[in-house]
Amino acid sequence: MAALCSNSSSEKAGTASEAPSGPEDDFWAGQGPIVLRDPAIKLLSPVSGVEPLSWAEDHRLAACNTNSVSLMELVCDIHSLSQNLVLHRTHIPVPTTTCELKVGSEKDVRAVKESFANSKDPVVSQMIMIDRVINPQCGPLHGVKYTSWSPLGCDKLGRCLLAFLTLDNRLTIHSSHLQLQWTLLLDLTELYGEMLKTRKYSAQNDGTPPVSFKDFDELQRRFRMQTPVRMEWSSLCSMQQVQSDNAHKDINTVLLAVLMENGDVVVWQFSLPLNGKESVVSCSTIKSGVSSPSALTWWQYEHSGRKMSGLIIGSSVGPVKILPVNIKAVKGYFTLRQPVVLWQESDQIPVHNIKCITLFHPHQKCNCSLVVAARGPYIFWCLLLISKAGLNVHNSHITGLHSTPIISMTACHNNGTVLTCSLDGKVKKLTTVFTDLAVEFKQEEIVLPEGVAGRRIHGISISPNSAYLAVLSNEGMNNGFHPVALNYQVQFITFKTPDEAAAKMLDAHCLFRNSDLLDLLRWRILKDKSIPSAYENNLEEKLQTSGSTYLWRLKLFFLRTLHKSMQKTPSEALWQPRRRSGQSLVGDGDEGGGGDEDEMMEDRQGDAEIREREERMKEIGSRIEAVESHLIRENMKKVLGEVYLHTCVTQNTRVPTKGVCDFLTNDPANEDRAAKVLIGHIMNKMNKQTFPEYCALCKEILPFTDCKRAECKNGHRWLRCALSYQACQGVTYRRCLLQDSIASVAEPEDSDWIKKILQGPCIFCDSPFY
Ligand SMILES: [Zn+2]
Numbered sequence: 001m002a003a004l005c006s007n008s009s010s011e012k013a014g015t016a017s018e019a020p021s022g023p024e025d026d027f028w029a030g031q032g033p034i035v036l037r038d039p040a041i042k043l044l045s046p047v048s049g050v051e052p053l054s055w056a057e058d059h060r061l062a063a064c065n066t067n068s069v070s071l072m073e074l075v076c077d078i079h080s081l082s083q084n085l086v087l088h089r090t091h092i093p094v095p096t097t098t099c100e101l102k103v104g105s106e107k108d109v110r111a112v113k114e115s116f117a118n119s120k121d122p123v124v125s126q127m128i129m130i131d132r133v134i135n136p137q138c139g140p141l142h143g144v145k146y147t148s149w150s151p152l153g154c155d156k157l158g159r160c161l162l163a164f165l166t167l168d169n170r171l172t173i174h175s176s177h178l179q180l181q182w183t184l185l186l187d188l189t190e191l192y193g194e195m196l197k198t199r200k201y202s203a204q205n206d207g208t209p210p211v212s213f214k215d216f217d218e219l220q221r222r223f224r225m226q227t228p229v230r231m232e233w234s235s236l237c238s239m240q241q242v243q244s245d246n247a248h249k250d251i252n253t254v255l256l257a258v259l260m261e262n263g264d265v266v267v268w269q270f271s272l273p274l275n276g277k278e279s280v281v282s283c284s285t286i287k288s289g290v291s292s293p294s295a296l297t298w299w300q301y302e303h304s305g306r307k308m309s310g311l312i313i314g315s316s317v318g319p320v321k322i323l324p325v326n327i328k329a330v331k332g333y334f335t336l337r338q339p340v341v342l343w344q345e346s347d348q349i350p351v352h353n354i355k356c357i358t359l360f361h362p363h364q365k366c367n368c369s370l371v372v373a374a375r376g377p378y379i380f381w382c383l384l385l386i387s388k389a390g391l392n393v394h395n396s397h398i399t400g401l402h403s404t405p406i407i408s409m410t411a412c413h414n415n416g417t418v419l420t421c422s423l424d425g426k427v428k429k430l431t432t433v434f435t436d437l438a439v440e441f442k443q444e445e446i447v448l449p450e451g452v453a454g455r456r457i458h459g460i461s462i463s464p465n466s467a468y469l470a471v472l473s474n475e476g477m478n479n480g481f482h483p484v485a486l487n488y489q490v491q492f493i494t495f496k497t498p499d500e501a502a503a504k505m506l507d508a509h510c511l512f513r514n515s516d517l518l519d520l521l522r523w524r525i526l527k528d529k530s531i532p533s534a535y536e537n538n539l540e541e542k543l544q545t546s547g548s549t550y551l552w553r554l555k556l557f558f559l560r561t562l563h564k565s566m567q568k569t570p571s572e573a574l575w576q577p578r579r580r581s582g583q584s585l586v587g588d589g590d591e592g593g594g595g596d597e598d599e600m601m602e603d604r605q606g607d608a609e610i611r612e613r614e615e616r617m618k619e620i621g622s623r624i625e626a627v628e629s630h631l632i633r634e635n636m637k638k639v640l641g642e643v644y645l646h647t648c649v650t651q652n653t654r655v656p657t658k659g660v661c662d663f664l665t666n667d668p669a670n671e672d673r674a675a676k677v678l679i680g681h682i683m684n685k686m687n688k689q690t691f692p693e694y695c696a697l698c699k700e701i702l703p704f705t706d707c708k709r710a711e712c713k714n715g716h717r718w719l720r721c722a723l724s725y726q727a728c729q730g731v732t733y734r735r736c737l738l739q740d741s742i743a744s745v746a747e748p749e750d751s752d753w754i755k756k757i758l759q760g761p762c763i764f765c766d767s768p769f770y
């Protein structure tokens with residue numbers, strides 16, 4: 001049992017009830033990877049659209065319903081005492097006004113529609129009356145058709161954007177500039193409609209004269225060419241741009257491919273961060289020639305420094321093919337010479353969803369792309385490998401997986417595991433096993449925990465690092481009867497154990513990107529009220545060799561969570577042994593006097609316990625402080641390095657340079673030679689000037705005595721920015737997602753290197769500032 005605790009403090013952790021003991025370990029040993037976690041999130045409206053659940057790389061989950069996209073952000077909250085998941089909820093409503101696609105001048109369109117509706121030919125009149133795209137008046141569809149998350153790094157904060165398609169065909173892009181607040185950035189339906197108008201709705205932008213839409217087929221074509229089916233984001237592409245001073249600047253762009261009902265694919269290219277119309281770099285239309293298209297995904301492949309890209313398109317009548325995508329101005333990107341057909345047969349088995357995963361082939365020693373497409377109850381897979389001989393394609397179908405059609409599919413992008421869910425609620429896991437040339441799949445059924453099993457599932461989605469599987473469902477049949485009222489909810493199932501998560505976290509680089517894994521660790525530490533010794537030992541061992549600030553941040557996270565676990569929840573506090581209000585928390589317990597013997601005994605025992613816990617908390621508190629101050633010092637050195645690189649002789653900057661230098665020099669714990677040398681150089685540059693900060697209220701000097709706050713001699717107090725150490729005296733400042741530090745706001749006149757410093761993530765928790 002002693003081996004369970006490594007550090008001295010936990011060994012003397014007092015009573016048996018507090019020390020980590022056998023039952024706790026048994027609890028975790030008895031848990032498989034699949035455990036249902038609380039809370040379940042209720043949706044207020046019925047689910048709508050295809051693949052209604054999707055998880056972004058920045059840990060936001062979108063659930064589509066008839067009134068809105070419900071968004072849940074998984075926050076690994078260091079301030080929460082609850083072991084449950086912490087989810088911040090927001091939503092983007094579906095617009096109340098119906099979107100009407102434009103195909104010509106309003107007056108002409110109305111006249112033509114009327115003439116078709118009154119046509120003597122019942123085929124034509126019926127067609128137009130029941131077509132809800134051409135004729136939204138006949139009862140527009142209200143709800144979400146599909147959503148797609150961009151990769152990380154697309155908005156101002158470096159987070160993901162949401163492309164949002166409604167059932168009435170409005171495609172928009174949203175971002176959350178402020179926490180829990182969404183802004184519409186672009187209306188692509190409107191923008192594409194305007195572009196089509198300038199080219200007079202011709203099929204190609206080549207100046208061919210338009211056909212009159214008095215022809216029914218032409219009218220239908222004009223609608224279908226702008227009716228999106230699905231849209232998918234590419235990964236980030238970086239390209240070089242020549243500046244006015246002939247310097248080259250790397251700029252990041254991202255592509256959004258929109259598949260239209262007529263088989264066209266519209267590829268939008270946006271410069272990042274995406275702001276609005278001015279961020280549109282280009283928009284091109286590619287003819288795929290796929291009839292009844294139903295699904296698409298990007299094919300992106302890297303082979304000996306060359307990047308290949310294309311679009312994989314599936315049809316609801318069967319075929320799957322890759323289309324070349326030539327992106328002008330994106331250097332270093334190549335595409336196919338001609339389309340590659342992956343599955344040719346029009347066997348009337350619809351392609352529901354396609355995923356493309358990049359994997360390393362251990363036998364062929366190169367990257368390969370694994371394409372999986374859900375077709376009816378089957379999975380069609382295809383392995384693409386580029387060798388000297390050209391493109392190698394291996395493909396096959398996995399049959400016998402489900403007995404009803406697959407309604408949802410999700411893939412873990414790091415290991416190639418694919419999860420499928422069929423109409424009858426069965427969830428299967430496919431694990432990729434490489435053979436000499438291609439791959440095989442190991443099939444397993446996921447045994448859903450009680451509370452999820454037997455429900456009617458509409459969508460599944462795996463979290464970015466496969467820590468959780470989210471399931472969107474409603475009640476199933478009860479005694480052979482359908483439920484009277486349907487309640488839709490999103491539930492979360494663990495897909496990894498905390499031990500697996502801990503191992504992964506050691507090799508990671510960013511806490512924020514791994515929030516889902518981190519949450520499993522938070523759960524375990526809060527439940528155990530101790531850090532498992534293996535986690536702590538492995539981390540310390542790694543810190544000895546690497547000393548990266550990421551590992552220090554992970555250590556800080558462990559300690560903070562441990563500290564939190566020792567606080568009493570409000571309900572626990574109510575039930576603790578009676579203690580008279582006159583007694584102070586520390587010491588003096590014996591002087592209380594009075595009361596009967598039993599109560600005295602109880603009190604003393606309770607007090608001892610409390611005192612012990614408080615002492616332990618104090619000790620952990622000081623360890624937290626030590627780690628924080630290490631992180632602050634490391635960041636100060638980084639900031640000073642930037643100051644040294646970017647300033648000329650004697651220059652005032654937003655960084656209180658002299659103060660930071662003095663702070664580092666005066667710190668007895670700081671025996672860092674490199675830092676001393678750097679400070680010496682900077683002092684030379686400063687030429688004996690000090691550039692002090694002044695209080696905005698009384699114009700007195702603000703001394704740099706504390707790295708978190710500043711106080712002038714008249715007692716005006718200001719918080720210091722955690723990134724630049726400047727006193728934040730403006731009206732606005734930003735807070736990080738976990739609210740453990742603040743940062744000032746960059747001004748337009750600030751130089752680029754200052755802006756870059758202020759763009760950084762929180763130095764304690766890696767999350768962005770809002
Ligand atoms: Zn003052």
Ligand SMILES: [Zn+2]
Nearest residue numbers: 736740762765
């Ligand atoms: Zn933070």
